[in-house]
Amino acid sequence: MSDYILSKSTFIRGLQCYKSLYLHKFRPYLRDKISEEQLAKFARGHAVGKVAQQLFPGGIEMSRPGKPSAVKTAQLITEGYPVIYEACFISEQVIVALDILVRQDNGYAAYEVKSSLALSNVYYxxxxxxxxxxxxxxxxxxxxxxxxRNGETDMAESSALHEKFVFTDVSAECEEQDLQISPKINSMLEVLTRDKSPDIQPGKHCMKPYPCDFRGVCWKKISQSEQDELMQG
Ligand code: SF4
Incomplete structure (x- = not known):
């Protein structure tokens, strides 16, 4: 059995809809075609992540997320390596790749970079x-x-690197929420043991926080006017 079943993106998908999580895992071929806009968003996210790495230069970057990267990350931490990009961790059958991990006097600080101009619930x-x-x-x-990203400066401008970004310390919230995470992970893992997808009807959750990419198959059951209503939120 694999060391991990869920990832950051599948966890966020599961928070939105268990059926979407299930279909993503077992029926990925049913997914709607990815839009040009989404592709551009991914590319922008990648580019901003690369710029943000220079906030903490000289780091070593892990290759794609997986067990070897998690083993390598653990080894570098044991050796006290100062900066690790895409630091990989696995626990409770979930894999995550943190954008930047930075050694401090008393341990390590974690930095997750978002290419947006503001923080949303999804990022929290x-x-x-x-x-x-x-x-x-x-x-x-x-x-x-x-x-x-700091909306008041342009990424292309030659302003100081730190001014291009806004830092938000969410340590206290992370600690506060910590006990809530295992039950959510366990519920999602349970959904993924079922032999058929959960019977969840289309609703407002299909569009929030993201437009679900299984609407093409899932929304066939509802009328065009219902679809229009859901699209308008
Ligand atoms: S379209 Fe709606 S109900 Fe169907 S999988 Fe997506 S979020 Fe769930």
Missing amino acids: NDAYLQYHVIKGSGLKPEKFFLIH
Whole structure:
């Protein structure tokens, strides 16, 4: 059996809808075609992540998330390596890859970078999960920061790197939420043991926080006017 079943993105998917989580895992071919807009968003996220790495230069980057990266990350932490990009952790059958892990006097601080101009609930939930998994793997982050783009400066401008980003310390919230995470993980893992997808009807949750990419199959059951209503929120 694999060391992990869930990831950051599948956890966020599961928070939105168990059926979407199930279909993503077992019927990925039913997913709607990815839009140009989404592809551009992924590319922007990747580019901003690369710029943000320079906030903490000289780090070593883990290759794609997986057991070898988690083993390597653990080894570098044991050796006290100062900066690790895409630091990988596995616990409770969940894998996460943290954007930047930075050694401090008293431990390590975690930094997760978002390419948006503001923080949303999704980003907080992402931080809560990562904090929980990192802690579960044996490293309690001393601090957890979400970083997002500063809307008052342009990424292309030659202003100081720190001015391009806004740092939000979410350590206290991560600790507060920590006990809530295991039950959520366990519920999702249970859904993924079922032999058919959960019977969840389309509703407002299909569009929030993200438009679900299984609407093409799932919304066939509802009328066009109902679809229009859901689209309008
Ligand atoms: S379309 Fe709606 S009900 Fe269907 S899987 Fe997606 S979120 Fe769930």
